[in-house]
Amino acid sequence: MRLFLIPLLLSSVLASGACSEAQEYEAKVGLEEGAGSTTDRPVADAANDTDAEPGAVELQNERAEFSHTWPAAANAIPKLAARFESEAQTALGEAQAMAAEDQAAARGEGWEFRPHAAEKEWETVADITDWLSLSALIYSYTGGAHPNYGYDSLVWDKRADTARAPLDLFRSAAAFKTALWGRFCDALDAERATRRGEAVDPQSDNAFNTCPEPREVTVLLGSSNTQTFDRIGILIGPYVAGPYAEGSYEFTFPVDSAVIDAVHPDYVEAFSRAPQKQARISGD
Known part of the structure; x- marks a missing residue:
């Protein structure tokens, strides 16, 4: 059962050299389940599965591949789903603008443009009474030597119908x-x-x-x-x-x-x- 560390999302739109480089890095440092972690991990509550569909905002064109997704448990909460949708649309606009600017600069200055990628994948950490705990992997590639990635988290207070930081x-x-x-x-x-x-x-x-x-x-x-x-x-x-x-x-x-x-x-x-x-x- 995976929980905390989400496998790196390597975009198919990336230039082959950049993709190979990222794959070699992933294998080198062990970005797979179990790297630097305990054997016993918190597990999501399978009993709380919902009939709702996962949420997603995705786009792929010659300049960029974009994907922000969140699990069904989050999409079943209207206010949380709206929050993720809004954040994703804002991030999509920013990603498209950055890729277009970079592509225009490449054409004007005669250097090779590499398609960009921006991904954020939310997953359920725990769905318990009154709380939904989520983690996310944030991945980006903007044409440089290697991709970048980081993490995010939140807990949804079901009683108050609001998001809170774990701290x-x-x-x-x-x-x-x-x-x-x-x-x-x-x-x-x-x-x-x-x-x-x-x-x-x-x-x-x-x-x-x-x-x-x-x-x-x-x-x-x-x-x-x-x-x-x-x-x-x-x-x-x-x-x-x-x-x-x-x-x-x-x-x-x-x-x-x-x-x-x-x-x-x-x-x-x-x-x-x-x-x-x-x-x-x-x-x-």
Whole structure:
């Protein structure tokens, strides 16, 4: 069952050289399920599947390929579906304008234009009572040496009919950091050491040796019991914890008493402690 890390979407419209380069990179850094993550991942609640169709805004022409998609569970919520539709249409206009400008410049200056690609794929992390947790992969290619990608997340508050950032469910970003960041930073350093072949030097002035702040990473709220949030996911895109060639990082942590203590009182009923067997992180 995949949950947090969505496989990289390689657009067919890309120039063959760029596509090959991206595929080689994907294989090199392991951008597939399981890279840098725990064996036990939060799972989406299959019991909450809806009859609604997934949502999508897509376009392909000689200049660009565009695709923004979201799952049926999100499309079944009118206000959330409208939000994604609006965001997708805005992004489509921006992508078309950028590609047209780039193509015109290529013709005028005599260099090769490479078709652009812009994709955002939302997927369900957990569909539980009163909450829908979602994660997204954002992928773009604008003709450069390599594509770029990153992540996004949100939780939909079904009672209030509004979107919230995962950190909004905690008393503060500082409280969330106090509860989890010791484990996270240790796991990140262990994984970075594995990939680099040497230990991370905490005294180094290299920014890629520091531990990112909560607002610099993508936080996901997951569930293994289909009833409450009992797992925390963290996704880190390129250039945040390491250079592009090092790839992305993905970790999953069980919710424990420290995490629950950091939850805002208004949302504490949405969380529960994870079974002890889930307390495995990358590198164990």
